[in-house]
Amino acid sequence: MKNQESYYAVIFTSTQTETIKGYSEMADQMEALAKKQNGFLGIESARSSVGITVSYWKNLNSINQWKANTDHLFAQQKGREQWYNWYKVRICKVEREYEYLNY
Helix, strand or coil: CCCCCCEEEEEEEEEECCCCCCHHHHHHHHHHHHHCCCCEEEEEEEECCCEEEEEEECCHHHHHHHHHCHHHHHHHHHHHHHHEEEEEEEEEEECCCCCCCCC
């Protein structure tokens, strides 16, 4: 992210149902769509028994626009109906970052 200014992280944690048909394809579509959104900075994701996806945004307005995107709204509805037992969304302001890289 290499950003000196503060930015926002949307942390989406979830557990899935046993019905995951179509989930990977939808997740790929949503990631591709998010990358086209104004204010999108990046995304990181991991899934085990609990899935965690963190998307990074320039500001709260960018997050609100993404939340209201009609394709994203459709994916959210499908997620509630089919793919998720539970999820939680947290929106956090990132004021500082650092990393370690060994290669």
